[in-house]
Amino acid sequence: MNVTMNVNGKPYTRDVEPRTLLVHFLREDLLLTGTHVGCDTSQCGACTVHVDGEAVKSCTVLAVQADGMDVTTIEGIGTPGDLHPLQTGFWEKHGLQCGYCTPGMIMASAELLKHNPSPSEQEIRYHLEGNYCRCTGYHNIVKAVQHAAEIMAQGGQAGGQAADD
Amino acid sequence: MYPANFDYQKAASVDAALQAMADNPDLKVIAGGHSLLPAMKLRLAQPPALLDIFNLEELKGIKEDGDFYVVGAMTTHADVLRSQLPLFPEVAGWVGDPMVRNRGTIGGSLAHADPSADYPAAALATGAEFVIRGMGGERTVGADEMFLGMFESAVQHGELLTHIRIPRGISASVYEKYRHPASHYAIVGVAMARHADGQIRAAYTGAAEKAARLPKLEERLNAGQDAGTGLVEGADMLGDRFASAEFRAHLVDVLSDRAAKRLG
Ligand SMILES: Cc1cc2nc3c(=O)[nH]c(=O)nc-3n(C[C@H](O)[C@H](O)[C@H](O)COP(=O)(O)OP(=O)(O)OC[C@H]3O[C@@H](n4cnc5c(N)ncnc54)[C@H](O)[C@@H]3O)c2cc1C
Numbered sequence: 001m002n003v004t005m006n007v008n009g010k011p012y013t014r015d016v017e018p019r020t021l022l023v024h025f026l027r028e029d030l031l032l033t034g035t036h037v038g039c040d041t042s043q044c045g046a047c048t049v050h051v052d053g054e055a056v057k058s059c060t061v062l063a064v065q066a067d068g069m070d071v072t073t074i075e076g077i078g079t080p081g082d083l084h085p086l087q088t089g090f091w092e093k094h095g096l097q098c099g100y101c102t103p104g105m106i107m108a109s110a111e112l113l114k115h116n117p118s119p120s121e122q123e124i125r126y127h128l129e130g131n132y133c134r135c136t137g138y139h140n141i142v143k144a145v146q147h148a149a150e151i152m153a154q155g156g157q158a159g160g161q162a163a164d165d
Numbered sequence: 166m167y168p169a170n171f172d173y174q175k176a177a178s179v180d181a182a183l184q185a186m187a188d189n190p191d192l193k194v195i196a197g198g199h200s201l202l203p204a205m206k207l208r209l210a211q212p213p214a215l216l217d218i219f220n221l222e223e224l225k226g227i228k229e230d231g232d233f234y235v236v237g238a239m240t241t242h243a244d245v246l247r248s249q250l251p252l253f254p255e256v257a258g259w260v261g262d263p264m265v266r267n268r269g270t271i272g273g274s275l276a277h278a279d280p281s282a283d284y285p286a287a288a289l290a291t292g293a294e295f296v297i298r299g300m301g302g303e304r305t306v307g308a309d310e311m312f313l314g315m316f317e318s319a320v321q322h323g324e325l326l327t328h329i330r331i332p333r334g335i336s337a338s339v340y341e342k343y344r345h346p347a348s349h350y351a352i353v354g355v356a357m358a359r360h361a362d363g364q365i366r367a368a369y370t371g372a373a374e375k376a377a378r379l380p381k382l383e384e385r386l387n388a389g390q391d392a393g394t395g396l397v398e399g400a401d402m403l404g405d406r407f408a409s410a411e412f413r414a415h416l417v418d419v420l421s422d423r424a425a426k427r428l429g
Contacts, residue, residue, distance in 0.1 A: 001173065018173035018215070021206075040167065042203045043347060045264060054243075054267045060202045061268065064173050065217060108263065129349070130262025 003067040007032065008076030016063045022056075023047040025063035026073060034074040034103050038132065045131035048104035049073045055111040057130070074103035077110060085151035086110060086144070095144030097135035105131050109145045118149050168205040172214040179298060179327060182218055186323045187300050192216045194325065196239060196273030199265055224272065224327060233294075233330040238272020245271050250331055252338035252358055256287045259342050261349050275311070276326040278318040278375065279350070280403065283342065285312050285376030286356035289368030291335060295319065296328040305330070315374040334361025339427045341420040343371075345407060352408045353416040355379070357386075357424045365428070367421065372402050372413040382421050392422040 004013040007030060014029045026032045026049065037059060038046030047059040050072040078084035086106045089095065096102045105128065112119055112127040119127065124145045125138065133141060176182035186192050193212035195201055196219055204210040218224065224239035227248050234250055243266040246257040253271070260266055260274075260283050274284050275295065287293075288308045295306045297320055306319045313319060320326050338358040342351050351371030359365050365386045370376035382396050397417050404410035 017170060019168045019170050019205075021167065021202075040206060041348075042199065042206075042265075045262070048264055055264050056268055057264045059206075060199055062173070062198070062202070065198070065219070111263065127263055130264045 001064055003063050005063075005066055005068070006070045008072055014063075018062060018064050020063040021059050022049070022051075022061040022063050022066050022071075023058035025066075026058060026071070029063075032073050032075050036100055036103055038100060038104075043130070043132065044101070044104070045108060045128075046101050046104040048107040048131065050107060050111065053114075055108050072107075074106060077106070084110070085148040085156050086113070088151060088156075089144035089146075089148035090141075093140050093143040093147050095136065095141045096133075101131060101133045105133065105141055109148070112145070113149055113152060117152060119145070121146070167208075168202070169208060169211040171212055173217065174215070175217045176221060179218075179221060179223055179325060182216055182221075182325060183298065183300050183323070185216055189214065190322070194218055196276075197241065197269040198273075199261070199269035200273065200277050200279060218325070219270070229333070230330070232333050234333055235296075236271060236329045236331060238276070238326045238328060239270050240272070242266035242269050242271065242274075251333075251335035252287045252291050252340065252356060253284070253331065255338070256283045256340045256354075256356065259283055259340065259344065259349075259351075259354070265349075271329060272326045275329065276318050276320045278312050278314075278316055280315050280374050280376070281345075281348075281350035281352070281371045282376075283340070283351055283354050283370060286351075286354050286368045286370035287340065288329070289376055289378050290338065290356040290358040290366045291331050292358075292360070292366060293332075294330040295326055296330065297321075297324050298327050299324040303327075309378065312375040312377070317375075332360065335359065336361070337428055339424045341424045341427070343416050343420060353413055353420055355417065355420040355424050357421075357428050359428065367424070369397070369417050369421075372397065372417055373400060374403065379417070379421065382425075386425055392418070392425045394418045396421055 036046040038044035042060040049058045078087050124142050191213045195215045224237040228235045242257045242260045293308045335358045340356045342354040353371045355369050357367045367379045367382045402410035402413045
């Protein structure tokens with residue numbers, strides 16, 4: 001089946017099997033390998049992307065279900081020269097060790113900050129319940145999100161695509 | 166590729182979906198896909214063809230109709246969480262995680278009748294009604310007739326759950342849950358609601374092959390007594406590697422007591 005999607009602001013059309021998961025479409029058809037697969041059971045959140053502005057687990061959405069939609073991945077929210085405040089936050093606060101969960105953590109946190117620009121520690125932990133990290137014990141992830149919220153409160157712009165999705 | 170291959174089509178309307186299912190008995194409905202796709206990835210389910218109803222606008226949103234709220238089956242958990250419904254927003258806040266709530270739907274969950282799902286307890290405590298449509302027309306099923314067994318609801322093959330009707334007169338409600346730390350599903354959940362006539366209804370989920378009312382608890386609370394213990398004595402409880410049957414029965418008592426105290 002043909003699917004057309006705007007991914008990080010660019011239109012792509014590909015012929016896919018209906019069983020293709022959105023995460024495999026992104027990684028294997030579009031070679032956007034920043035979105036990770038960390039489990040087989042829809043639990044870990046490493047594959048989190050935004051579809052029409054909402055955070056979803058791209059391992060539990062079919063590519064054909066996202067036909068015609070706007071998708072934002074970790075590649076779309078900042079660039080090495082113009083990091084998203086969340087990317088700066090994870091860097092500054094050591095919010096990662098192996099980094100495998102980080103793209104999903106950032107995409108989930110971006111949705112939180114969009115609705116709640118200054119979340120409490122409890123709100124951050126509640127919002128990240130669907131994102132598993134096996135290195136940090138989550139403390140520095142919470143600090144990273146708080147740091148990003150501060151940057152954004154001081155007018156630091158979200159770079160890239162997430163700014164307008 | 167995780168799932169086995171299948172055909173896929175999007176339904177254009179409820180009528181078209183019912184017709185398509187009548188023409189092709191192999192068609193399996195997909196709503197938010199957050200129970201079905203995990204099962205298909207593990208090849209526990211291998212439907213030959215999917216019919217996608219997730220985007221049907223006629224099945225989305227919440228309206229008021231006399232003494233009821235009418236909730237479209239494809240309303241997501243996230244929209245339920247943000248709504249003015251009684252009890253269901255608190256329950257939705259316990260379902261999975263934010264990403265699951267952005268895709269999963271209230272109708273998908275209730276039609277699926279997972280014994281560990283949260284909403285069935287809320288449906289029983291609020292006395293919700295289910296509007297089910299088939300080629301032969303529409304019927305309404307009460308909450309007490311909806312959950313028939315493990316993964317078995319009153320929705321038959323070839324039918325669609327279109328709306329959930331939730332009474333508006335509920336003055337207070339609570340949900341208490343002991344959840345599985347990894348899957349987030351209910352090991353036990355207890356829902357309670359005080360109705361317009363002052364009577365309390367209560368139900369549990371997660372602990373047995375289907376969600377069910379708690380008659381002993383309702384009787385005690387409506388007589389002004391404490392929740393007490395032995396609420397599911399004699400009932401068949403689920404036991405697995407996460408929680409034994411005895412532990413689940415104990416949790417029903419503990420969560421019922423907490424819920425009763427919070428309901429006040
Ligand atoms: C990681 C994770 C954690 C979760 N945690 C919880 C939790 O804590 N509590 C909880 O309750 N749930 C939990 N869920 C399940 C989630 O709530 C699902 O969204 C829900 O169970 C199914 O709804 P759906 O819209 O995704 O349905 P689908 O998966 O699309 O469909 C489920 C079944 O119902 C049928 N169906 C769907 N809609 C209709 C309809 N309108 N009419 C007739 N048949 C229909 C389908 O054919 C299918 O058999 C979790 C899921 C995941 C992936």
